[in-house]
Amino acid sequence: MAWAPDDERGWPGHVELLDQTRLPHETVVLRLSDVLEIRDAIRRLAVRGAPVIGITAAFGLVAGVQAHTGSAAAFAARLAHVDERLRTSRPTAVNLGWALDRCRAAITGCREPGSAVDRLLAEAHAIRAEDEAACAAMGRHALPLLRSGGCYLTHCNTGRLVAAGIGTAFGVFVSGQHAGLDLTVYAGEVRPLLQGSRLTAFELRERGIPGYLLPDGAAGALLQSGRIEGVFVGADRIAANGDTANKIGTYAIAELARAGGVPFHVVAPTSTIDPTLSDGSLIPIEQRPADEVLTFRGTSVGPDGFAVWNPAFDVTPARLISGIVTERGIARAPFGPALASHLSS
């Protein structure tokens, strides 16, 4: 876990983040206590992945308020300021607001700033520990969806970099490996930022899970070929009806999986469910800068200033989803009541 202190109960006074933009070729650990720097790290995807964005926001809140314990009024003002800075850093992953809401709820009625900081830190640790447990539970619940000898497709990066534990969708493969299953994992490279090539392929190699990389455009032909038995992806926000926002390209894969008769599963903790949005059309989708597409690792590949359509996420309609695996089990259609029951249990 690179995004928080090694000592599970301790607090070094800053957030520690492995800068994911520098991977795989450089291992750079950021130690940030300034809230604007933490916000910038989230914005430029130095830290990315819905669960870990939530965890980072929780520890970031502690970092941002720890020195402002003079008066209750000053503390409250600072808390509101830091909350706003972190909450608006990226729009799509709901875990960000969820974690901040949860931390603030933990200090409701607490009038003493010093003890509020202690409670915020305890809550951040709890969020992290629960995420680790949730990853393990999702892996267990998804095991019956795997077959030894099977080939599976995933998209983007959903392993140990994005969560406190083994990850979400990637954690399913890790769980299968631990259970002794022989799995092969196909992973799209995920343009524009290549989370598949830069992160997932390295994590597959590190874990000794056989895999293939493919250009994102090849997913259709792969799912048409009959060699894939299932798709597992993570999520950035799940609406109350099961519509799911995830990395751009996910909706295409879901539609193509349906066409190829391949089951499509979303794997995400309940903290990724947003019960306040009735359906996916209400999920805010972040547009990313044109340069991500017009350049490739600093080299220009398209005409300077050309217009680019570069949404970071798309929305997969619930009707294309075979099941949503959370730490509470596998929700199936109709997703509305199934997800509500996961949230309340």
Next chain:
Amino acid sequence: MAWAPDDERGWPGHVELLDQTRLPHETVVLRLSDVLEIRDAIRRLAVRGAPVIGITAAFGLVAGVQAHTGSAAAFAARLAHVDERLRTSRPTAVNLGWALDRCRAAITGCREPGSAVDRLLAEAHAIRAEDEAACAAMGRHALPLLRSGGCYLTHCNTGRLVAAGIGTAFGVFVSGQHAGLDLTVYAGEVRPLLQGSRLTAFELRERGIPGYLLPDGAAGALLQSGRIEGVFVGADRIAANGDTANKIGTYAIAELARAGGVPFHVVAPTSTIDPTLSDGSLIPIEQRPADEVLTFRGTSVGPDGFAVWNPAFDVTPARLISGIVTERGIARAPFGPALASHLSS
């Protein structure tokens, strides 16, 4: 036309090719007379696109045999050798074998090597001139499929670099522009070799047609968004039943266009139709090297030696195709008899 001499009736003794792998940042013209060099230029995609591969093979045949006019037997042996070298350079585009067959048919019964070379050259010029006319005709036939103010999606590069005229699918947009229509063209970047960013985006800018680039994975969300009125793509080989091999990613776009209720048209000259193959499952699909995906312009982006699934093409089933535009008109389902009539008219 960078791939053949400027003088339409002349012959400089070599094939001239604009090296497409160096575009957009460098303009390198290759002047090749050695058949192995011509084959290599086709293999490494210095020249790419089904129509121009056929034209290159026709002129390459002339280049390969022109110095071997000593005896009829020696000429015949050389012709067979050069034919085999060119024909096997890439497997999917049928225009390659089509052009070679047509050139050889043009010298049937010709016993004098010198005059056979003249006839081969005349046939190569004819193939080129007919391709130019075919592009213009396809553009005319497709005009009723366009609406001023409309947004269209294309994939890969299908303009003046791949044909003798205005191109195939791209030529439709040029034809619309000439007819005074206001069009906006969305183009995928087309990993791994970025023909969209490196070639199509530059050609759009050069022609003054407004456009957007997008990561290939975003095509699903774009077609789901309702802003696209039609898809136009080229083809590398069309089976007798209309199943169409084209650049990897095309099948996905076709399936997603169907899901989004967007018409999907293939634009290709009849030389791209292979009446000997009953359906698309028989079209040979080229697998390209892993390094195309694992590196970018020499920079590594994935783990060294990681396995890659990198087919150059996929096959779109005829049932997803709204129409196939050839120089003879628009073929519609059932494609079998429609394409047969285009071939025989």
